[in-house]
Amino acid sequence: MSMSLEFDVKKRDVFAKAVGKFTKEDPTFHVEIDDETGQTIIKGMGELHLQIYSERLKREFEIENKVDEPQVN
Numbered sequence: 001m002s003m004s005l006e007f008d009v010k011k012r013d014v015f016a017k018a019v020g021k022f023t024k025e026d027p028t029f030h031v032e033i034d035d036e037t038g039q040t041i042i043k044g045m046g047e048l049h050l051q052i053y054s055e056r057l058k059r060e061f062e063i064e065n066k067v068d069e070p071q072v073n
Contacts, residue, residue, distance in 0.1 A: 003050050004039040005031075007057070007065040018061045022053055029053060042067070 019031045030043040044050045057063040
């Protein structure tokens with residue numbers, strides 16, 4: 001499953017650190033940038049799985065974010 005993730009671009013370095021930690025812990029979690037829309041897309045095993053990572057970003061790394069369905073052009 002994939003979802004778009006919006007966050008403050010000022011926190012990009014912290015986000016990169018968080019993603020590095022998450023992908024090391026969990027090989028089923030992936031992050032990519034959509035070339036057409038520019039959205040940050042998180043991919044995982046299901047909606048709950050991705051929401052947990054969204055909450056971890058808020059709690060552990062103080063990155064406020066919003067998770068939503070990815071837009072399709």
